[in-house]
Amino acid sequence: MTSSRQQALIALRDVHQGAYADVALDRVLRKVELPDNDRRLVTELVYGSVRRQRTLDAIIDQLATKKSHQQPLLLRSILHLGLYQLQFQKRIPPSAAVNTTVQLAKDNGFSGLSGFVNGLLRKYVRLGEVEGGESSHISIKLPENPVERLGILHSFPDWIVSLWLEQFGFAQTEQLCEWMNQTPTIDLRVNRLRSSCEEVETALQNQGILCERIPNLPYALRLLSKSGAIKNLPGFNEGWWTVQDSSAQLVSYLLNPQPGEVIIDACAAPGGKTTHIAELMGDEGEIWACDRTASRLRKLQQNTQRLNLKSIQICTGDSRNLAQFQNADRVLLDVPCSGLGTLHRHADARWRQTPQSVGELSILQEELLLHTSTFVKDNGCLVYSTCTLHPAENEGVIKSFLKSSPNWKIEPPATNSPIREYSTDEGWIKVLPHKHNMDGFFMVCLRKKPS
Structure with a gap:
């Protein structure tokens, strides 16, 4: 029960009970010892499932006879985890996503519904194969209304989509929605009183971490590769830099x-x-x-x-x-x-x-x-x-x-x-x-x- 997907489910349960996603995730990761790769997977599954929940609910409604809002919250979270991997995490083999999600249902009191979970996810995989090969995600049925269309496709509430459409128009709103669903970057602000961009760049590169300068900001660096724990990066304890977008x-x-x-x-x-x-x-x-x-x-x-x-x-x-x-x-x-x-x-x-x-x-x-x-x-x-x-x-x-x-x-x-x-x-x-x-x-x- 210490698997990465189980820990992600625990965090999602807490989110549905009112916890902030970052707080719920931090609480889970503090309680268990997981390798760095598993910690990154838990983080991606939690944030991704929360961020994309409207899209994932639409997929459930498309594949199941019983609508998403009629299902127990914990079961819906299990389906979100499975479908998120299938729809948005192409590095995870579909068979692994299906099998681990079915096991998750069994381990969390839904043995009687594990067949339903298995059937829904395998239906997704079959549709994906028909539409474009095993790695292809399925097409979501979308309404014509532009607000609902963008809201379901990119997983935003209608009022935010309407607000942005009014300011930016359809094309830019879609670009903005897509941008907001990216994994955020980490930017550093070099402390000019203690170090320099050149010194920090060299120290990071010596640890195999790529970074780049940011236009118009003479003391800003953006990390381009996985960095691990921020406190373990070179120069942190020495006050060479701080994290700031x-x-x-x-x-x-x-x-x-x-x-x-x-x-x-x-x-x-x-x-x-x-x-x-x-x-x-x-x-x-x-x-x-x-x-x-x-x-x-x-x-x-x-x-x-x-x-x-x-x-x-x-x-x-x-x-x-x-x-x-x-x-x-x-x-x-x-x-x-x-x-x-x-x-x-x-x-x-x-x-x-x-x-x-x-x-x-x-x-x-x-x-x-x-x-x-x-x-x-x-x-x-x-x-x-x-x-x-x-x-x-x-x-x-x-x-x-x-x-x-x-x-x-x-x-x-x-x-x-x-x-x-x-x-x-x-x-x-x-x-x-x-x-x-x-x-x-x-x-x-x-x-x-x-x-």
């Missing part, structure tokens, strides 16, 4: 902090942008890292110590209520958001977020922006950023703020800024995953006019 690195360049300034990071945890700000300032100045969650600030403290940074001070509290900050040179407000730009990293986020939760978040974002804007001195600036692709949390929040705050204006990035190419006519920055091959982000620099 390339689009998140752009935010601190837009903020453009200078040595000796007072900077406030109003929603700082877990601290990737905070530590980047310190590095850009040469660790000279005063950075206040604020967050209302003390446990998440501990992660920031750990990274600060590992990167050997001295300019960061911790402030625990909700930035909507803090009153001690008034004359900051710059404020970073990286607000809590729906994360629709990072759905590939959070397998279950597409199912957890709703139009209602987005509405609640946009209210929180407006409250945070109104209050943290009071932290900034005249001629100072505030950078507002999100990792979502929802206008209500991005353009909508900024337009509402500027309407009620006439002493603020949008300041486009400088012509020599590394993020100029992501700038829009309105002056804000939009990073689109399917165009720029990095997490989706929105950011804008606001300048406070003298009163």
Whole structure:
């Protein structure tokens, strides 16, 4: 019962009971000793089955007389694991996918339904052989309606597909959906105060790990091969680098902090942008890292110590209520958001977020922006950023703020800024995953006019 597929099923059971996918997976992997290959398989099966569950349910409905929603959740999870391997994991032989899934049903109280599981999966294999050989996945029957069609084919809720269709049109929405179903890459941000890209590249290559430079980001590297545990990579303990997606690195360049300034990071945890700000300032100045969650600030403290940074001070509290900050040179407000730009990293986020939760978040974002804007001195600036692709949390929040705050204006990035190419006519920055091959982000620099 310690097989990789059994552990994946345990994690999926916990997800269906309300656990976050990454938390459920981490809990499972901590309890059992598995070889690296098996750990990677568990991770792929859990995230893949959660991410693709609408597509997998559609396949079940196509092959079975009893619809997916009528089946016990645990049985449906077993079918998801088997069908995910058949439809999306072509390196796994169909016979192995079928046999291990049938055994999984027997081991988990469904011996009486193991024949049903076996029959459904073998029906899939037969259809695949008819359509294009043993390695071919089957064609899914899709409705004509473009929203439902894309939603079923790429496994997204209809409301997200509708939102993106309205912004990007059909072709780009399909590209975006496909991008969001990829396994996420790992980007490193080299700590310029401790190392260099050349030194980190050489150390990684000496361990057989390939990486590449990222355009417009002079201290960013993307890993191109399997890396194993991050903490075991060369340079981790020495503080040579930290993990941070390339689009998140752009935010601190837009903020453009200078040595000796007072900077406030109003929603700082877990601290990737905070530590980047310190590095850009040469660790000279005063950075206040604020967050209302003390446990998440501990992660920031750990990274600060590992990167050997001295300019960061911790402030625990909700930035909507803090009153001690008034004359900051710059404020970073990286607000809590729906994360629709990072759905590939959070397998279950597409199912957890709703139009209602987005509405609640946009209210929180407006409250945070109104209050943290009071932290900034005249001629100072505030950078507002999100990792979502929802206008209500991005353009909508900024337009509402500027309407009620006439002493603020949008300041486009400088012509020599590394993020100029992501700038829009309105002056804000939009990073689109399917165009720029990095997490989706929105950011804008606001300048406070003298009163």
